Amino acid sequence: MIRCFNSPRGTLWSVYFNTRQLRRLSTMPQTVRPILSVLPVRALVDEKFKVVVENLPPASPVTLHSLHHSEDKDFWEAYGHYMSDHRGTVSVAEDLSFGGTYTGKEPMGLLWSMRPVPGSRKGLRLRKMDVCSPMLVNISVYSGHIAEGFREQAPLASALTERWYMAPGVQRIDIREKRVRGTLFIPPGPGPFPGLMDMWGGGGGLLEYRSALLASHGYASLALEYFNPGELRSSDLELNFFETAFSVVKDHPQVIPDKVGIFGLSLGSIVTIYLAAESTIIKPCCCVCVSGNHCFPPGETLRGIHQVLLENFHKVRVDENNHHVWRDMGLAIISDPSKKVDVGKINCPVLLVNGLDDQNWPTVESSEDIAQMMHAAGKEHLLTRVQYPGTGHLIEPPYSPHFRATKFAMDSTKEKG
Secondary structure, three states, X not given: OOXXXXXXXXXXXXXXXXXXXXXXOOOOOOOOOOEEEEEOOEEEOOOOOEEEEEOOOOOOEEEEEEEEEOOOOOEEEEEEEEEOOOOOOEEOOOOOEOOEOOOEOOOOHHHHOOEEOOOOOOOOOOOOOOOOOOEEEEEEEEEOOOOOOHHHEOOOEEEEEEEEOOOOOOEEEEEEEOOEEEEEEEXXXXXXXXXXXXXXXXXXXXXXXXXXXXXXXXXXXXXXXXXXXXXXXXXXXXXXHHHHHHHHHHOOOOEEEEEEEEEEEOHHHHHHHHHHHHOOOOOOXXXXXXXXOOEOOOOOOHHHHHHHHHHXXXXXXXXXXXXXXXXXXXXXXXXXXXXXXXXXXXOOOEEEEEEOOOOXXXXXXXXHHHHHHHHHOOOXXXXXXXXEOOOOOOOOOOOOOOOOOOOOEEOOOOEEO
C-alpha cells in the first residue's frame, strides 16, 4: 500500500522567485494583514475548494493568483480580479471576477483557467505523471487589478494547497504478467469493488492519473499500457491481448467479476467499441467512450488503424495558427462502411462523451452514426450520449486546465503537430 500524503513539502514561491529581489511592496493602507484561506488544504483534484480573503479594506480591488510548477518544469498560472465587500472580504466561490483568465462567479476558476506563464514553450499540456505526489498550487492575493508582473510584486498573503489524484489508502499495484503491462489501482477498504480497464489514446505509454482518481472514488481500475510511444505503426496486438488484460481486472479477488467495464479515450475508445462488439470472451458491464469512434477494420490489429490513417493523411489540413486539423481525414474514414465496427453487436450500456468543437476527429458525427446503427439493430436503449459545447478532443477530469491545442507525437513521422 502506498502512503501518498506524506510527500515532502516545498515552497513553490521561492522556486518561482528564485533569488530575485522583490522590487515593490504593497501600498494598500491597513493595520491588519489580510488573511488568505484555502480549504481544504489537501483534496482530490475533482473536489472543490473555497478561497477566501479577509481583513481587506472595504471596496478594495485585489487580484487572486494561482501558480503551479509542473513536472515538466513549466509554470502555469491563473488569476481573477475582485472587489472586496463591505466587510473587507472576497470569496472566490461567491463573488464575481471582473477580469483575468476567467470572469464571473467561478469557484474553481483559479484551477481550470490555468495557462502557461508568458514566455513559455508552445503547445504545452498539463498532466500528472507521478500520482504518488500532489499537484502543488500556490494561491496568492495582490493589491489592485493586475495582469502581469506577478513576480515583481509582493503578495498581500499566500497559501499552498495540495491537489491529489490518489486518495489515502488506495493501493497501487504494478502489473507485468501474461504480456500485460500497466498499473492496477484498488480502492481502500475490503471490497469487492466494481472494476474498469482504462485505456488512453494514440500517444501511447502509461498514464495513471485517471485510474488513480477512479480508484479514489471506489472503482478498481487498471491503467493499461497497450503500446509504447512510437509503436502504433508496428503494433500487432489482437483481441486475445485485451481479453487477457480484462481478465487481470475481472479475476482480482477484490473485484466483482460481473461488474467490470471498459473506459477508453480517443484510440482507447475505438478499441473499447471493438472489444464490446467483437469479443466472445469479454463481457463488459458497460463501456465509457470519450472522444472516440467506431473505425476499426474488421480482423485487423492496431497496426490496421495506423494504416487507415496513413491512407487518408493527405486530408489533414493546417489552420491559420499552424495547427493540424484531422477532422476532414476522419470524415472520409467514417464514410466507408468497410472500416467500421458493427456496433449493433454490442450488448452492454455504452456512454459516448464528446466535445462539439473537436478538431482532432469528427466524434459527434461518429456518435450520430453509432446511434443510427444501434437503432437499426434494436439496441438504441443501450446508448447514452453526452456532448459539451465549446469542448475539444481531450476531455479531462473536472477542473483540469483548458487549452486550445497541444503538441502530439505523430507516429507516422516521429514529429510533433
